[in-house]
Every structure is written in C-alpha cells, then in structure tokens.
Amino acid sequence: LLFLKLENKTKGKLQKQICQVVLDHFEKQYSTELGDAWSSIREVLTYPSYWQHAVLLNKFSHTADLEDTLCAQGYHPAFRGTLPYLPRSLKCYVSRTPRRFPSQKHQAGKLKEYYLLNAASVLPVLALEVKDGEDVLDLCAAPGGKSVVILQCARPGQFHCNEYDELRSRWLKQTMESFIPHPVFNLITVSNLDGRQIGELKPEFYDKILVDAPCSNDRSWLFSSDIQQATLRLLQRNELSVLQFQLLRSAIKALRPGGSLVYSTCTLSKEENSSVINLILNSCTNVIPVNISEIAKAVSQEFTFHSGTQHHELLVLPEKGRAWGPMYVAKLKKM
Secondary structure: OOEEEEEOOOOOOEEEEEEHHHHHHHHHHHHHHHOOHHHHHHHHHHOHHHOOOEEEEOOOOOOHHHHHHHHHOOOEEOOOOOOOOOOOOOOEEEOOOOOOOOOOOOEOOEOOOEEEEOHHHHHHHHHHOOOOOOOEEEOOOOOOHHHHHHHHHOOOOOEEEEOOOHHHHHHHHHHHHHHOOHHHHOOEEEEOOOHHHHHHHOOOOEEEEEEEOOOOOHHHHHOOOOHHHHHHHHHOHHHHHHHHHHHHHHHHHHEEEEEEEEEEEOOOOHHHOHHHHHHHHHHOOOEEEOOOHHHHHHOOOOOOEOOOOOOOEEEEOOEOOEOOOOEEEEEEEEO
C-alpha cells in the first residue's frame, strides 16, 4: 500500500494518510543520521494526535482576559528563566497535552489576538536578538509567522519581509495585515524578490537577517496526498541544499559588518542543516559561528534537542509531550 491509514484513537475516525514512499525515504536516512532517537521521532511525526500548537499573543491587540483563559485551560509561558534574549512583550503559551486553541479567521480591518504556531518556530527569532531601530530582513518570510514574532519582540528601523513565490507572498501580506496595525504595517516593506539576488541589490544594508529557508518540510511531506509529486520532491531533494547555500551567500552580502544572521529549517536532514552551514563557514572567510547553546539550556524543560550539534546550532527533536519541531537553528556573524 502506498498509504497507511491512521486511526484517531480517541475519536475512532480516520485521520490524515501517510505517504509511504516518503516514510520509507525518511526511514532510511534518519535511522542512520539520528540512530535510536528516530523511532520516537517517527511516532510523533506520523501521529497528528500527538501534535501540539503554541499560542503567540499579539501585543497589538490581545487582552488580559485571553491570558486568564489560557492559564485556566492549563497553558503556561513557553519561554521563561535565563534566556539571553527574551523581550517582555513576547508572550507565547504552550500546553503539555496535545490540544489546539481555536483559530481566528482573517477579517479585514480587525487584528487577530493570537497566532497559532509550532513553539520551536520562535527559537530562530530568539537567536536573532532583534533590537529597536535595527534594519532587519526576513529573506523567506511566508507565511509570516516569524515576521510576526520579530515584531512582538522589537520595532525595527526598517523591516523587509521578502517571499519569492507570488502566491505565498500574498499569504504573507494577509498575515501581516491580520496582526500588525496600519501605522506599523506601513513601515514594513513586503516584496517577492529572488532571495539569491538581494545581496547584490542591497549590499551591506541590514543589521540582522533571518533565512528561514525552503526545505524538505518533514511534517508536511509525510502527508503528501499526491504520490507523483512526493516522488518528484524526493528526487529533487538534493537541489534544496544548493538553493539554501545560495540564499545564505546572498544574505551574507546583504549583511553589514558586525551584523548577525540566523539560518533555520523545519527538517531533520543533515544535508540541509549542518552540512549547509559547514559549507558556508568553509567558503566564506568573513563570517564566524556564534554560540547559541545557552538558548538550549534555558528552554530544555519545554524542548528536546539533538545532542550531536555544535555550539552555534540547535536541532529540536519532537517527542511525545514536547512535540515541537523539527527545527534547525544556526547563527553566524559577519566580520
């Protein structure tokens, strides 16, 4: 069978269907790269009933009643304690038990009170450490979640949100309109440029850059409904690391000396994660790795991290009760 039907144990209903060709591919790769950890990761990734959603409060519109409601339902702050960077305006709530807070529909002219996301998606922004007045680029910004997180943390001098794909760029604009008030939104540049060219168009222009790169999104690929498309994706998977390298090279050109860059993906794949960063470090003499291991120590109660990473990178591994990720994060500084 090309698909495995999953039963929802609690409701007795059929859930999403796993694409067997993708699962077989991941099984071969990740059992080698992750060893014994892969079996528990696979269980979480293949059973959406284990998945969790964090609630990111929108500082531009949320009320105190919302926080009271979350706490009454068993939610608690995801980020506390000794994080090197944790603005008071950033409020993200999580629950230990798998549940999904009701989503809010987009309404023109009305701001949403919260954004539902994978809590691990906040980590790249915490690593970037954006401060008020800095010029910031979110190079591959759609659907907009990390851009929203950045604006919960600080008010950049210039904020450029870019998304090359035209359809996803429209999605990005709608997200920003749903969460950001007009006086702030009007200061944001939203574009659909080829990220590989931004370094030439805006050389040494930004203080901070986030490269949340296109990747083989493990969660969504596992549930591909089109078998032919899934097979083609797997055949073309090696091309992703080439694109990721090109995007990073462009971002480094666009970064001012002394500026910082964070690279992130939502895949477990070593080829798209540490291998890409190692290639950059070996080929670009003007960037150095930045130690972000303190982030992992500070949030170890909420997240599970792969132990085989270097001090400038993190890899969040999903497990039951802490089903966040996959999320790879690496930080570089331009000299």
